Amino acid sequence: MFQNLGEILILLFKTLAELRNAPRQTRKILDQLFEMGNASLMMAAILSFFIGGIVALQVAPQMTERGITGVVGEIIGLAMCKELAPVMMAFLIIGRIGSAITAEIGSMKVYHEIDALQTMNISPVSYLVMPRIVAICIALPMLVLFSMLVGWMGGLAVSVLNQSAAVTVEGYLASLKSGVDAQEIFEGLFKSVVFALAIGIISCHQGLITRGGPRGIGRSVTKSVVNSITAVLILDYILTRLILFF
Amino acid sequence: MNIDTTLNHADTPSNTEGVAISVRGLCKSFDGTPVLKDISFEINPGEIFVIMGPSGSGKTVLLSHLIGLVEPDSGEVLINGMSPLSDSLHEKIRMAMVFQNSGLLNSLSVEENVSLYLSEHRLKPRDEIRQIVSEQLSHLNLSRADAAKYPYELSGGMKKRVAIARAIVMEPRVVLYDEPTAELDPIMARTVVDEIRRARALLSQTSVLVTHDRELAFEIADRIAILLDGSLERIGTPAEIKACQDSTCEEDAPLKNFLTVNYKIKEIKSDYE
Numbered sequence: 001m002f003q004n005l006g007e008i009l010i011l012l013f014k015t016l017a018e019l020r021n022a023p024r025q026t027r028k029i030l031d032q033l034f035e036m037g038n039a040s041l042m043m044a045a046i047l048s049f050f051i052g053g054i055v056a057l058q059v060a061p062q063m064t065e066r067g068i069t070g071v072v073g074e075i076i077g078l079a080m081c082k083e084l085a086p087v088m089m090a091f092l093i094i095g096r097i098g099s100a101i102t103a104e105i106g107s108m109k110v111y112h113e114i115d116a117l118q119t120m121n122i123s124p125v126s127y128l129v130m131p132r133i134v135a136i137c138i139a140l141p142m143l144v145l146f147s148m149l150v151g152w153m154g155g156l157a158v159s160v161l162n163q164s165a166a167v168t169v170e171g172y173l174a175s176l177k178s179g180v181d182a183q184e185i186f187e188g189l190f191k192s193v194v195f196a197l198a199i200g201i202i203s204c205h206q207g208l209i210t211r212g213g214p215r216g217i218g219r220s221v222t223k224s225v226v227n228s229i230t231a232v233l234i235l236d237y238i239l240t241r242l243i244l245f246f
Numbered sequence: 247m248n249i250d251t252t253l254n255h256a257d258t259p260s261n262t263e264g265v266a267i268s269v270r271g272l273c274k275s276f277d278g279t280p281v282l283k284d285i286s287f288e289i290n291p292g293e294i295f296v297i298m299g300p301s302g303s304g305k306t307v308l309l310s311h312l313i314g315l316v317e318p319d320s321g322e323v324l325i326n327g328m329s330p331l332s333d334s335l336h337e338k339i340r341m342a343m344v345f346q347n348s349g350l351l352n353s354l355s356v357e358e359n360v361s362l363y364l365s366e367h368r369l370k371p372r373d374e375i376r377q378i379v380s381e382q383l384s385h386l387n388l389s390r391a392d393a394a395k396y397p398y399e400l401s402g403g404m405k406k407r408v409a410i411a412r413a414i415v416m417e418p419r420v421v422l423y424d425e426p427t428a429e430l431d432p433i434m435a436r437t438v439v440d441e442i443r444r445a446r447a448l449l450s451q452t453s454v455l456v457t458h459d460r461e462l463a464f465e466i467a468d469r470i471a472i473l474l475d476g477s478l479e480r481i482g483t484p485a486e487i488k489a490c491q492d493s494t495c496e497e498d499a500p501l502k503n504f505l506t507v508n509y510k511i512k513e514i515k516s517d518y519e
Binding site for chain 2: 104107108111112113115116117118120121122127239
């Protein structure tokens, strides 16, 4: 485990060092970005709308009972910004993109494509890892921002349409506007960049250490998903602590 | 057994600008199983050096050491005096390898695969790269239509030819070929042999071939090394290796056995075909 952690950190530093070559790899980064967006956008919209809706379903009647419907928008807004959007979108990216990165790089490793790159003096970190990391670090915050907006809309729809909650459109939007400011949104985006870095590095590293044919690729994908989810939750706790501290 | 690992300059092309390879006391084990046992030999600049041996004798692992893909347990490989594990070597000396399974990038087309080295290192303008790739593919009997295909659309033999084209466009000073004629019909095998020779004549390449094909080895090699069970059994010119086949000396028995069995299998296969 500690050996893996060390290797992941080394890969992270190597990737950061390769960022100077990012302008040369613009086409690859854009290709990756397009693939990530294409694979995730629809799913992100559905997931976010229902997450916002579920929170509204739980919160709005309770607040109505207590006569404080004016905080429903604020609660949903903050929940989406600070926790739900970054974490749920990170899970979505792990399932759709992280696993695909591990499978692709793992397959390239098993079938000697990475060896071939090395014999051509092409660094796998520069050619394979860096473009994916840059793309995922751009894609996840964008998805999180999108998820926040859709989640707020889901919360609004369910709050207003729910018979047991006395929430109006104007009341919900006013509450959202007063409770959520740019700092809250920035906190969520900051978390998402850290999650993206972790997911990208873990997925690429697991691909690069794949051994043993198709079964090895399957094992690597499973490990990559489990390790990424664990890392996201641990990092979420640490980041929340840090944000609360400052 | 005494193995002559010295160079026979009379049999090899002289090229003072070529690249010499030196292997000294190379040992490698995987999961406690020794795969290479104290291998030492030298390859002359510009030489075509063929490594033969039965399956599992460590030929591909040896080739991987020569290009720095595998780190030895002990011993060393030196390319013009530098370790292939160092980045500086690959910046100074271009080396290429044709993998047994071709090692083509499945996400790239044939043209992109062949031009990968030149385009990634930005060595030539895009139009010139396209021209070079097109010429190289035609040398190996691959059409313009083939250039647009992806590796998963190609037969094993076509993949092999694309891999050879990819290695040759790099204009490397050292090329390692792992079973270059496997999966090829006799006509295509002949084309590949001619291409290896052409590249050597043009670029004074040092070429190392791993093959099971006895005829190919005897035809193309300046010297042949026989690897049996991870140990270097013999190095010699094709004539010297052929002579072992008729030897009555007990010391030559394993080598004789390998060459005879290999030859008989080939005879049976050709009779069957």
